[in-house]
Amino acid sequence: MISITSTELNYLVFRYLHESGFTHSAFAFGYEAGINKSTFDGNLVPPGALVTFVQKGIQYLELDANLSSTDVDMDDDFSFLQPLDLITKDPYELQKIIKAKKENLQKDRLEENGKHNESNHEIEQENVQEREKEKKGREKEQEQDKEKIEKDREREKGKDKEKPHQDHIDKEKCEDKVIMEHEENGTAGGPEPMDISTSSTSLPCEIPSSDVKILEGHTSEVFACAWSPSGSLLASGSGDSTARIWTIVDGPSISSVQDGPLNVAVLKHFKGRTNEKSKDVTTLDWNGDGTLLATGSYDGQARIWSKDGELRSTLNKHKGPIFSLKWNKKGDFLLSGSVDKSAIVWDIKTGEWRQQFEFHSAPTLDVDWRNNVSFATCSTDSMIHVCKVGENRPMKTFSGHQGEVNAIKWDPTGTLLASCSDDYTAKIWSMKQDKYLHDLKEHVKEIYTIRWSPTGPGTNNPNQQLLLASASFDSTIKLWDVELGRLISSFDGHRDPVYSVAFSPNGEYLASGSMDKCLHIWSVKEGKIVKTLTGNGGIFEVCWNKEGDKVAACFANNIVCVLDFRM
Structure with a gap:
């Protein structure tokens, strides 16, 4: 103590x-x-x-x-x-x-000091005037910065300066977005009430209330969500020390109320009746056939659950919170990364740790498998290591970032590794050389996450170009040509940091969630918003189901939303 x-x-x-x-x-x-x-x-x-x-x-x-x-x-x-x-x-x-x-x-x-009321009034007036002066100064600086960024974007896209920005036009069209609604359930600590627009003259980009299902039950922020690859199960992880597995049933109206306890399994990360804040669920991942769900917790333990919510095993070796965990494609190994600076490969058959990798000098923030036996890790120490099960030293070490590396992702074929950092850059690496292939520098603030498109050689969409999406605290999402290392387009519809992006399975759409409480679905080809939804809390993660007809989003005000998406 x-x-x-x-x-x-x-x-x-x-x-x-x-x-x-x-x-x-x-x-x-x-x-x-x-x-x-x-x-x-x-x-x-x-x-x-x-x-x-x-x-x-x-x-x-x-x-x-x-x-x-x-x-x-x-x-x-x-x-x-x-x-x-x-x-x-x-x-x-x-x-x-x-x-x-x-x-x-x-x-x-x-x-x-014995000062009279008049002096007090004068001081108050001076304070008010000073605050107004500072406020006007900040507004002027923000306006100048906004104009500068806007001009830079226009030059990048080769547009005429007098022509209105297309994303700005789309954003204006979507001002009257649908707002989610549900009735208060009266439980203490439950989600805030949300309103749904019932307007019969909704704009094309609005998601109608009949296409929105609101999942209630969590009593704290929902940090993570993931669809099962095998069916209609959606997992969510929250700061209330639970994960939940929701059964999403199709019907004439997706917003029909989820009734009965059979539709959700509650995965408790504590013993007894009292929630323990130290067991916040920070990350989760389904195995390849959707039979097992792994969760990582702030208590440093990884847990394996059946799809019915039964606890199969508890993996206990980390000495700090787990930030990331991933199954390999085969499903025999689980990889976890922790604040304790290490990554651990767990043997699922034995329920024991197979190997601990301690190469970073600071907390491990993300991990990702390259194939069934090799993987990459990144850290707040600005380094990236590529490791292999059975090897005592990294196969490759990538250095080049000047700030914390927040996320790493291998492309669909395991050939290229993308990374993003607090140094405002994303980089693309190859195992064939030590230095990065491309240094992507168009963002003006920290980059929080990156995603590869499910396109190109070795995917279900081999005739489409492979792209990389990056999401930043500068409120933008950028799409990159990974072969040439150049910016293709910038999606500028959000007003606050973007925490999560996800491509649809066919690669034609991109979903994004932001702290501005907005979920946008973009046309990748046209670079504009085609659907949008606004809630009462920041969005921490968005994900598509395998069929590409539903998008889930988890919110800071304790709820999970499922959107029916059919164009």
Whole structure:
């Protein structure tokens, strides 16, 4: 047990998040600093709460930008807050708390100094004027940056400067997006109520309410979702220490209510009646035939479940939260990556670990199989290692990124490896050389995730071009020509960081989910939004079913949505 004051915690969390750019390192910070279950002013704050700082980091950047620092240092601003405030309140509520406490402090100071009401009024007026001045200055800078980025994009695409941007036009057409609705179920800690537009004059890009199914039950943010490759099962993982397996039944209206306990299996990652925040489900993956589901948790354990929700085995060797896990194609090995800096290959037949790979000097953020026996890992140490089961050293080490490497993905044939980083770049690597083949530099903020299209040689769509999609905190998605290493198009319909993208099985569409609460489905060929949906929470992951007629999305306000997609 470590005892520190709330002021000390606020200072540490703020300085860390501010200096690290709100990246995955917040996990490592909490873990490596030994804050596993520290006491703050009598309140126990579980380590899983740091998930909130990472997932909502960009919102606290907005808080940072809007707090006044003219009379009080920025670090002092956060001293007005309690630890639980940072976890349970949004930035706007935090701004109000800080503003109110500042004003009270200012009044107390005036009274102590014997200043009269007129002086107090003058100071208040000066503060208001100063805040207005700063606000106008920020708005002007943001407008200039927006104009600059827009001009750069227009030049990239060779468009006439006087011609309106197509994505901007599409975005305007979709302003009146459908908003999801469900009735409140009355349970404590349940999802916020959401509204669905019942307008009979919906625009073409709106997803009608009859095509939206809302899955309720989680009591905290839903971080991960994945369709079973064998049927109509959808898995979701949440900060409430559970994963769920939902049975999605087709019908005349997909939004028909899921009734009865048979439609969902609850996979509890704790013993007893009380949820344990330290067992947040951070990642999950189905095996190739859809018979087993693997989940990774903040408690450092991987678990194997049957498709009916029965716990088959618990894999316990990691000494820190698991960020990523993947089955190999054959299904005999499971690969996991952890904050403890290692990756472990598990033998599913024996239920034991086969080999632990400890080559990184910092937390492992992502892992991906190249084939049944070799794989790649990436880390906050900016390095990428390609390893093989049975080998004691990496087959290949790729260095070139200047920041944390957030994700890695092998192309469909296992020939090329793509990576993305906090250094604003994505890179493409080949096992034939040490240096990257292509350095993709068009993003202006951290790149959170990447996806290969299911196209090109060795796929079900061999006659279509192989593409790479990258999603960034700059609110854009970019498509890349991987042969030439050049930008093909930029999708600019989101307003906040994009956390997840996924190609449809035929490669014709791309789904994206953002912290702006919007799910967009884009035409890859035309580069425009064809369907859109807006909810009441940020979107952490989107995924397609194998038939390509449904898209699932998991939200920060505790729900999972399934969209019926037929063009």
